[in-house]
Amino acid sequence: MGILEVKGVSKHFGGLLALDDVNLSIQQNTVHAIIGPNGAGKSTLLNCFIGKLLPDTGTVMFNNKSLLGLAPYQINQAGISRVFQTPEVFSELSILENVMIPAFAHRDGAFHLSPFKSLARETSIREQAEKILQDVGLIDERHHTASAMSRGNKRRLEMAMCLVQQPKLLLLDEPTAGMSRSDTNNTIDLLKTINEAHNITFVVIEHDMHVVFSLADRISVLSQGHVIVEDYPDKIKGHPEVQEAYLGTAESE
């Protein structure tokens, strides 16, 4: 039994069948990539995991509990976090404050900054945030404002903001989109380190095959809303249907 079990999920948009009887079993502590051409249904599927869309049929179980009908914040509290294509950080705050805010939200369920209380005086939260910043390699810059960071470092910060909430499952939607090759490689290394050190399961949607094959333990290939193959990366590489439909074009880019 996987940490995330998807069974018979279908989703229509009017007359368009965007997801067609999708079945997936995501195993704990693995990196599971979902690939497929534009319009295959990857984002629609991800949105069914985070409560943005309700499937027409099927079940989505996380740790044996149904996610269907839960609000996005309830899914987040259950242990699922999402990382967006463009890192979302508070530009005017320091790197440390950016990490302390989600730590407060996780501890208190909501965050209200009292004018009489300084973020920096919250010792235990600050220590927790600093430990995570150490893990992602941003501890020395913790007092710098986030606005001046490179895209790669913003991704590091965003990962720290997720990690401080202690998620069990992290959904990554094209985590290296728009990055230079060196930022992409740094992000691959960062994700590998986090996956191993924090026992977090990753589901990665990605077009860049260098990223997919560097990270994934398991790959599901979506085509026209249906999982056509699910296998280990070396099997996916050689699979004739996948070669023809996806990797042939992606590798020649």
Ligand SMILES: Nc1ncnc2c1ncn2[C@@H]1O[C@H](COP(=O)(O)OP(=O)(O)OP(=O)(O)O)[C@@H](O)[C@H]1O
């Ligand atoms: N809100 C919506 N209303 C109508 N059609 C939609 C909606 N969202 C997605 N679709 C359609 O559903 C299909 C699947 O789209 P989806 O965005 O899930 O694909 P994708 O694999 O994520 O594509 P990409 O790689 O380009 O992001 C597409 O045909 C898309 O046009």
